[in-house]
Amino acid sequence: MTLDRRSILRYAGGAAVVATAAATGQSGTSYAAASRPRTSAETDPVEVFQRFITATENNDWTGLANCYSVDTVVEIPFAPPGVDPVTNGRAALLARFEQSAGVVQFTSVDPVSIRRTDDPTVICTEYTVNGTVVKTGKAFSFQYATVTTIKDGEITHSRDYSNPLAGAEAMDQLPALFSALTGGTCT
Numbered sequence: 001m002t003l004d005r006r007s008i009l010r011y012a013g014g015a016a017v018v019a020t021a022a023a024t025g026q027s028g029t030s031y032a033a034a035s036r037p038r039t040s041a042e043t044d045p046v047e048v049f050q051r052f053i054t055a056t057e058n059n060d061w062t063g064l065a066n067c068y069s070v071d072t073v074v075e076i077p078f079a080p081p082g083v084d085p086v087t088n089g090r091a092a093l094l095a096r097f098e099q100s101a102g103v104v105q106f107t108s109v110d111p112v113s114i115r116r117t118d119d120p121t122v123i124c125t126e127y128t129v130n131g132t133v134v135k136t137g138k139a140f141s142f143q144y145a146t147v148t149t150i151k152d153g154e155i156t157h158s159r160d161y162s163n164p165l166a167g168a169e170a171m172d173q174l175p176a177l178f179s180a181l182t183g184g185t186c187t
Contacts, residue, residue, distance in 0.1 A: 043153040045123045046114055052155070053109050056129060061101060065094035069154040080164035081180035103171075104140075106131040122149050133170055140170035 042048075048067060055063035068074070068090045079085040087093050106129055113126040129142045142162055149157040168177040 043150075045116070045121065045148070045150040048150045048153055048155065049114060049123060049125060049148070053112060053127070056106055057109050059101070059106050061094060061097040064097055065090050067155055068093055068158075069151070069156045072155055073157050075157075075159045076162070077159065078161060078164055080168065080177055083164075103134055104131050105134055119149075121151050122147065124148075136172070138170060138172075140166065142166050142170075 052064065052067045055067060070090050072090055072093065074087045074093060076083065076085050087096055108130045109127050111128065115124040117124060125146045125148060127144055129144065130140070132139050145161045147159045148155055164177065168174045
């Protein structure tokens with residue numbers, strides 16, 4: 001099944017589950033700490049992914065981390081040098097997200113495509129994150145493809161594929177990336 005962002009909202013009943021409590025300065029809703037049972041909409045992989053997209057667009061790092069289980073594993077098979085290819089646990093993931101806060105500002109996520117698999121807990125997604133580099137104001141568009149496992153309303157495992165060249169280009173780090181990849185022998 002392939003859905004664009006509007007279809008996801010219709011499919012999920014039009015409800016954005018991530019709530020931002022601006023008046024109290026709190027961001028995101030901690031689903032891990034919820035004392036009530038989750039509804040089927042809160043545990044549906046499409047709805048969970050919509051919370052992920054909403055938190056990303058809002059630069060809501062806590063809300064984004066709360067989309068993941070406490071013991072989540074996030075793999076980045078094509079991680080550039082200096083980026084850990086595996087992140088274990090929500091706390092480590094939140095720390096990684098918070099490091100990005102002063103570096104990038106996300107403005108939108110589109111287009112969004114979700115494909116269900118034969119396993120009801122696994123979805124495959126494709127999306128583009130648009131934003132700017134805080135230091136330079138340079139615009140970027142990072143494309144992602146993921147294979148994501150969602151159980152009990154939380155992402156328990158994700159394998160995230162992206163183009164490390166796009167990130168290096170946005171950060172004006174292409175020469176450093178090429179040097180790291182070639183051992184400094186790039187001619």
